[in-house]
Amino acid sequence: MAQTFTGLKLQGEIAKFGQLELSNTASFYELPDGKVVSGTQRGTMIVWEGQFVKAHLVLNCEDGTPLHGSLEEPAMVEVMLQDDEFFVTAGADGYIKWWRITDIDTAEADEGIDVALVPTREILIAENEEGKNPAHIVNMVLAGSQWYIQDARGKIFSMGKDSDIYNEVYTFHEGAVKDLVASPSHNFAVSIGENGMIKVWDYVKKSVFASQIFNGQGTCLEMIPATDSNKGRCLAAGFDTGMVRIISVTAEGLEILKCFRAHEDAIVGIKYSEDLKMVVTASVTGDIFFFEIDAATDPQKYDALCCLKLPDDAGINDFKWNPDGESVIFGCANGFVYQIRRPKAGEVDNSDSYYWEDPPIRAWRIKIMEF
Numbered sequence: 001m002a003q004t005f006t007g008l009k010l011q012g013e014i015a016k017f018g019q020l021e022l023s024n025t026a027s028f029y030e031l032p033d034g035k036v037v038s039g040t041q042r043g044t045m046i047v048w049e050g051q052f053v054k055a056h057l058v059l060n061c062e063d064g065t066p067l068h069g070s071l072e073e074p075a076m077v078e079v080m081l082q083d084d085e086f087f088v089t090a091g092a093d094g095y096i097k098w099w100r101i102t103d104i105d106t107a108e109a110d111e112g113i114d115v116a117l118v119p120t121r122e123i124l125i126a127e128n129e130e131g132k133n134p135a136h137i138v139n140m141v142l143a144g145s146q147w148y149i150q151d152a153r154g155k156i157f158s159m160g161k162d163s164d165i166y167n168e169v170y171t172f173h174e175g176a177v178k179d180l181v182a183s184p185s186h187n188f189a190v191s192i193g194e195n196g197m198i199k200v201w202d203y204v205k206k207s208v209f210a211s212q213i214f215n216g217q218g219t220c221l222e223m224i225p226a227t228d229s230n231k232g233r234c235l236a237a238g239f240d241t242g243m244v245r246i247i248s249v250t251a252e253g254l255e256i257l258k259c260f261r262a263h264e265d266a267i268v269g270i271k272y273s274e275d276l277k278m279v280v281t282a283s284v285t286g287d288i289f290f291f292e293i294d295a296a297t298d299p300q301k302y303d304a305l306c307c308l309k310l311p312d313d314a315g316i317n318d319f320k321w322n323p324d325g326e327s328v329i330f331g332c333a334n335g336f337v338y339q340i341r342r343p344k345a346g347e348v349d350n351s352d353s354y355y356w357e358d359p360p361i362r363a364w365r366i367k368i369m370e371f
Contacts (some may be wrong), residue, residue, distance in 0.1 A: 027080040029087070031105055034228040043068035043091065047107055055107040061114040078138045086120065096149070097122040123164055124158055125149060154195070171208070181223040181311055185232030188249065192218035192237055200249055203211045212235040216241035222270040227296045234299055236279070238267030243279060243345025246299065258300045262289050268316050274325045278342065282319055282330070286310035289345050306356040310338060337364045346353025
């Protein structure tokens with residue numbers, strides 16, 4: 001077992017790339033005779049015998065054209081698997097390619113280590129037939145006679161095993177889902193993704209009702225409490241650009257009611273007072289901004305009142321309005337909890353600056369109980 005691929009891994013042996021430049025790999029496949037094939041970040045494949053390179057697989061030996069991508073933009077080989085007598089690869093260029101396993105297993109260069117391979121079949125998974133916005137394929141699963149193809153950009157495609165026709169079967173967020181809220185009065189939930197996409201999910205029909213991509217990375221959502229005016233269809237969305245967008249879910253989709261920049265840095269939260277007369281936003285750098293609103297009757301009113309800043313190392317994790325609506329509590333990464341009293345319009349002179357001088361702040365240090 002010591003000389004098998006698993007044995008070499010258990011011993012912590014390092015691959016000897018020899019003439020080749022070191023490369024990260026996202027996939028590998030073990031051939032029946034014990035040789036191993038791995039993909040590279042340069043869009044090529046390497047055949048290994050033990051720790052040593054047996055062959056470096058390319059499309060063209062003369063210029064080293066990679067199997068995936070191009071010389072100018074090589075694409076990481078993300079997927080490697082077997083399909084009957086063929087070897088299947090897929091990658092960041094959106095192509096799925098089939099190669100004869102025998103060609104890979106017997107690959108050996110007359111001179112050097114480069115061996116040219118020719119695919120027996122290839123398909124580009126993209127937004128349209130012209131190849132717009134090709135997929136970044138990170139996984140493929142064969143279920144019966146159907147391939148399911150995972151796109152890192154938040155999509156899943158299906159394709160018949162022996163067909164060149166593929167269909168988009170589901171669209172998710174690209175990257176992390178940053179927040180999720182539910183309507184207080186309707187059967188939908190809203191999510192915001194790292195890619196700036198907001199999606200409205202009808203959880204009764206189990207379908208996406210509406211979706212739209214906005215500039216910037218999404219960071220947070222807050223459902224505005226239901227009123228006769230907004231009917232439980234309005235929400236606030238925060239972005240890493242410091243922008244806040246007030247959005248209404250309508251029969252036609254998503255409608256922006258208001259858009260304004262609250263901070264210079266990413267927004268970590270947006271919280272409404274119970275009387276819907278004030279909203280507070282906070283950024284990752286500890287900046288806090290209070291706005292006067294009238295959400296019960298005018299969903300577009302957001303008048304800046306004042307701002308302040310917590311200590312630089314605060315790192316706001318979460319914050320809430322106190323039940324009495326007279327102050328806001330901030331829980332921070334530095335171990336402190338800060339309580340800030342609700343500002344009153346008359347006590348803040350914002351004719352020259354919105355900065356609130358000497359705001360009433362109380363602070364507590366949270367200590368871990370020792371046993």
